Amino acid sequence: MAEGKLDGRHYRWGWASLGVFALIGLALETLHGFKIGAYLDHETRRTMWRLAHAHGAVLGLVHLALAAQLRGAAELGGKTPRASLALCVASVTMPLGFFLGGLWFYDADPGLGILLVPLGAVALVYACLQMWLDAR
Amino acid sequence: MASSGARVGQVGVAGLCLAALALAWGASASRFARVARGRASERVQARALPTDRPASEGFVGSKRCQACHPDAYATWHQSWHRTMTQAVGAGTVLGDFARAPLPHADGPHALERRGEEFWVRMPEANWLLERGAGEVEGAAPFAWQRVVMSTGAHTMQLYWVAAEPGRRLVAFPFAWSVEGQTWVANEATLLRPHEPDVVYGWNEVCLKCHAVAGAPEVELGADQRRAAVGTEVAELGIACEACHGPGADHVEAQTSPLRRYLAHLGRAPAEAIVHPGRLDAHRSSEICGQCHSASIFPDHQAWLGRGSAYRAGDELAASTQVVRHPVLADQPWIDGLLDVDPDYLSGRFWGDGTVRISGRDYNGLIESPCYADVEFGCASCHEMHGDFPDDQLSPFARNDDDRQCTQCHTALGEDEGLGSALAEHTRHAADSAGSRCVNCHMPHTVYGLTKAIRSHRISTPSVEESVSYGRPNACNACHLDRSLAWTARALEQGWGLGWEGELGELGLAEGERSAAVDWLVRGDAGQRALAAWAFGWPSAQATAGTDWMAPLLVGALDDEYAAVRWVALRSLRTLPGYGALDWSLARPLHVDGAPELAEEQARLWAEWAHPGRVEPALYLGAEGFEQARWRHDHERRDRRPVDLRE
Incomplete structure (x- = not known):
């Protein structure tokens, strides 16, 4: 993939992600504000949804950082496209896993949606590794 | 002079420093002393409180x-x-x-x-x-x-x-x-x-x-x-492991997420823990019965050592002897119990075998006809993890809509309104207190915690239970102004529940006296307490009216039993115009006497507004409260000692 396309993808993804998770943050604040029991009364749900919000927002920043790095780079390393794809996978699966884990849960254990999170974590670690290799 | 002034200044500064040091030392010493006292006091508490059971017994907290x-x-x-x-x-x-x-x-x-x-x-x-x-x-x-x-x-x-x-x-x-x-x-x-x-x-x-x-x-x-x-x-306190058993093995087993999720998905049972909801109703109820019963241990000396051997989920009878009244069950070992404590039964049961003290509801449950159904138990009406701490009733059992009963007795829950199956059964308006299953079948004949509590022996109202055993029947516990004869006639006409006895011979002829008033004025202390409570029960007040009650409750304020005084005062405070009465009116009579109580009673009697009708059964005379007749009867109340072992 061409450099311009990749950095553009991550700029778009990053800003879209920040926008979406800012709205989700607003929604969580609203649940707090109106003391919605379905959210406040379940510690597992609160934890999972907070984690979904935090991971989504931070990964949005990572997308922006990657886009900035790509725009400033003279040329792409060979591993960057794979890192880009892995970051995208992680950016979907981690927040989604936390969200689903809090949507259906068992007492203090999150629901089976949480299985997406380790998948995303592996993808994120892979992305970091690839970028590190390219940056050597 | 300048030199002398400087010296004075130096001495002053030095003095101030010394004073500050002294203050600081004093404050520190005081703080250290406080800390030392606090630690010593903590040691006193730690030495006095029970210590933990050994970890080997599997409790985790x-x-x-x-x-x-x-x-x-x-x-x-x-x-x-x-x-x-x-x-x-x-x-x-x-x-x-x-x-x-x-x-x-x-x-x-x-x-x-x-x-x-x-x-x-x-x-x-x-x-x-x-x-x-x-x-x-x-x-x-x-x-x-x-x-x-x-x-x-x-x-x-x-x-x-x-x-x-x-x-x-x-x-x-x-x-x-x-x-x-x-x-x-x-x-x-x-x-x-x-x-x-x-x-x-x-x-x-x-x-x-x-x-x-x-x-x-x-x-x-x-x-x-x-x-x-x-x-x-x-x-x-009564915590998780009282009902779920020791948790150490469960905690150990559930540290594996794979095991936990297999259990969540129903692929494996929750390991090494008792889930009362998965036990049959009777075994589950025994968990409640370990405490909520009149019971003893076969080996008292063993109990004085390591306590009860019962653990949640066990068969209760293996470690605990639930005492049933001899009129209902033959338990040969009860003779030994009565040799040691001759008043054991009278302090806990009515003469018909129904338990009469609070906290022993399991005894009532197992004597109930509903208990013959293996699906019936404590959890049929109660839940331990709901949002209603008072009585811990399940949502369907809280709202007086009878669902705790009609979940099984379905024919009575199918429709509402006059002419419905429910109203035909109860002979009361479907939306009235008289049509609530528990008001007739679980009357307030248990006493404890200074109040009346519903009997958990589900039963049918009868005059006999009152005449033969002194246990207030459900009808007169609500129709406070009615006589036993009235109840006998109503039960005969409405439900065919006849009573063969001669009420007239017992001085209980219709119109002669109200049963509830009689329990309050002339009954034994147990009856007086239950009657005094009924006078404050909203359902009974709505049924019998309240304008005649105050003089009788005022009279009960000098009862020799402090608990009766307390209950009577509580009921009196529910009546219009009496809500501000101070609780000190129910204070012990034997400590500082009660000269001012007599004055207060006289004042309350004098200020009471006569409802303008004459009803001898309620001590309502033409001139007002028939105080002389009330006192005559009250002096002749049943003074046999009552000692309820709640």
């Missing part, structure tokens, strides 16, 4: 459960089970320790809060025990003693101080009434004759049910005195 079961923990945490017994701290005490000293026959009992500690000045705990055993007499030696533990938080809270030997605990003689926001003598909270020297101990009585897996660890000396008391508990 409720905090370990919270990590994985936060919602269940939260509902338990707001329950009255949790606060049944607590180590005293700043956040656990409800009583007002800033009150003036409390009058008592032994001398005034003072209260004091010291930071986060609570202290009482009362007779030395061991001296009280010795006096209770008849070993000492005379003036009580008073001493300040730290309150180390409390019992209860719902209706009242009792406090415990340390005694010797070991971890022995003795009750402070006053309890805090949550309802009255006042101190009341422990004796006054119980329906029993006044016993000035009684001392309440925790380790061999309350421990059985007010803690998880209590072990008294009492060693008796050759003279039968307590040689050592090393009481152990798994946890103070």
